[in-house]
Amino acid sequence: QVQLVESGGGLVQTGGSLRLSCAASGRTFSWYAVGWFRQAPGKEREFVAAVARSGDSTEYEDSVKGRFTISRDNAKNTVFLQMNSLKPEDTAVYFCAAAAIFAYIPHTRNEYPYWGQGTQVTVSS
Numbered sequence: 001q002v003q004l005v006e007s008g009g010g011l012v013q014t015g016g017s018l019r020l021s022c023a024a025s026g027r028t029f030s031w032y033a034v035g036w037f038r039q040a041p042g043k044e045r046e047f048v049a050a051v052a053r054s055g056d057s058t059e060y061e062d063s064v065k066g067r068f069t070i071s072r073d074n075a076k077n078t079v080f081l082q083m084n085s086l087k088p089e090d091t092a093v094y095f096c097a098a099a100a101i102f103a104y105i106p107h108t109r110n111e112y113p114y115w116g117q118g119t120q121v122t123v124s125s
Contacts, residue, residue, distance in 0.1 A: 002026040002098050002114050009094060009119030012086055016123070020081040022096030022116060029077040030054070032114075033099050033106055036070060036081045038092035038121075045095070049081060050105045059105045063089075086123045093118040 008020040022034060035050035049060045049070040058070050069082040079096060097112035106112060 002029065002032060004096050004098060004114060004116035006094065006096050006116045006119040009121045011122045011124065013124050014087060016086050017082070017084045018086065018121060020083065020094055020096075020119060020121075022079040022081075024077045024079075024098065030074040031100050033101050034070075034072060034079040035097050035099070035106065035112060036079075036094060037097060037109065037112075038090075038094045039118075040092040043092075045109055047107045047109075048094070050107065051079060052105050053102065057105060059107065083121070086121075088123045088125045091121060091123050093120050 003025045005023045012018055030053055033052055036048040037045050038048050039045040047061050049068055051058045051070045051072050055072045067085045072079040095118045096116045098114040099106050099112045
């Protein structure tokens with residue numbers, strides 16, 4: 001299995017930027033598609049972005065397209081989420097997750113068996 005640790009969260013003003021990191025250890029990292037999800041207080045955990053095993057394909061939730069960029073460095077066992085033009089509605093705990101799925105990029109929580117502990121992102125207005 002794979003262990004995941006997120007970092008890079010914090011407090012930022014509207015319009016600011018943050019870069020989240022998801023560091024992996026354990027099994028061969030390049031076997032796994034990796035996704036970012038977020039959960040705001042009182043809301044369901046929702047899909048934000050995901051990247052295929054090789055890093056050549058990515059997918060995004062509509063509200064973050066053009067603002068967020070997911071990337072990965074398999075040599076460093078790390079996935080990044082660059083978040084620009086942040087809005088108060090982006091405030092949430094952000095989680096990374098991994099799935100050994102090869103044929104497509106998974107979007108739903110149930111498809112990801114491995115999760116990190118989360119990192120808080122707060123965007124002030």
